[in-house]
Amino acid sequence: MKNRDVVVSFLVQEVSAISGVPVDKLSESTPLIGTGTVLNSRGLVELLVALEEFSEEKLQVHFDWTSDSAMSTNRSVYRNVASLADYIASLGPS
Amino acid sequence: MDTVIVTGASRGIGLHCAQQLHAEGYRVVGIARRFDAKPAYEVRTADVSDHSSLTAALRDLERDRSVYALINAAGIASMNLLLTTPSQTIKRIVETNLLGTIYTSQIVSHAFVRRGGGRIINFSSIAVALGLQGESVYVASKAGVEGFTRAFAREMAPHGVIVNAIAPGPIDTNLIANVPLEKLQAIVDRQVIPRKASAEDVWQIVRMLLSPAGAMLSGQVFHVGGA
Numbered sequence: 635m636k637n638r639d640v641v642v643s644f645l646v647q648e649v650s651a652i653s654g655v656p657v658d659k660l661s662e663s664t665p666l667i668g669t670g671t672v673l674n675s676r677g678l679v680e681l682l683v684a685l686e687e688f689s690e691e692k693l694q695v696h697f698d699w700t701s702d703s704a705m706s707t708n709r710s711v712y713r714n715v716a717s718l719a720d721y722i723a724s725l726g727p728s
Numbered sequence: 729m730d731t732v733i734v735t736g737a738s739r740g741i742g743l744h745c746a747q748q749l750h751a752e753g754y755r756v757v758g759i760a761r762r763f764d765a766k767p768a769y770e771v772r773t774a775d776v777s778d779h780s781s782l783t784a785a786l787r788d789l790e791r792d793r794s795v796y797a798l799i800n801a802a803g804i805a806s807m808n809l810l811l812t813t814p815s816q817t818i819k820r821i822v823e824t825n826l827l828g829t830i831y832t833s834q835i836v837s838h839a840f841v842r843r844g845g846g847r848i849i850n851f852s853s854i855a856v857a858l859g860l861q862g863e864s865v866y867v868a869s870k871a872g873v874e875g876f877t878r879a880f881a882r883e884m885a886p887h888g889v890i891v892n893a894i895a896p897g898p899i900d901t902n903l904i905a906n907v908p909l910e911k912l913q914a915i916v917d918r919q920v921i922p923r924k925a926s927a928e929d930v931w932q933i934v935r936m937l938l939s940p941a942g943a944m945l946s947g948q949v950f951h952v953g954g955a
Contacts, residue, residue, distance in 0.1 A: 676886035683841055687791075700834070 776828030920954025
């Protein structure tokens, strides 16, 4: 399985665990911030903590939540599951 | 054993708090640009105004669930009229006092989120409440700290993190070493309790805020001596 697919799977599972929304109701287009998100601010931070550890332990990449590269795109990488998975998959080895 | 991170731990209020915390049995990690003497607790050198330096110094603590509290005591001052203050001095004061507090809080809060709670104590000054002449840049930086404290307390409340600020009046530290005595006395006279506070007075408030007694206090600014 490619890194991106692994990350998508992880994110869907984590969002489900944090929000209580069943996995089959979540997808790559599930918003993580803004209108339609199933996460509150606490849930988003919990997701990012889990993703940081997952990225380093399973993918050997360092995910810096506050890096300029994460925030430099015109639309935040946190906007949905797909955009965040794309970003993690684009990171080089730490 | 709970860990407390103290910035500005090489002198003044930061040093006193670090010593007292160590004596009370906490694991203390002191942060400063340099330490003239090796204290009994762990120290790391970093400039709080330099995010990269700070991140490197604290990296291993971001995932350390023993981290219980952060004391943001690092601070500098330059008592001058704004019209005679060099731009580099202005920049340095704001970077150390305001950005240093924000940077350290951001980095250490990763540990608090993992732990499910924590305490942050920032430092403002009586100069904010009194709007002291000759301290406009210092006041601006510390007013920023107060605003940051109130807003960050709300941001972190869902994670069980309590954020407060202490605003002392004049205390005998290097920070005010060059301020004339009569000017210091004039400030003390404007306090509700017209007595110059000590580092020990401040420590007692820190101690209370770290204790169970501080569990329902967040987003507050505590004026030592009253203002």
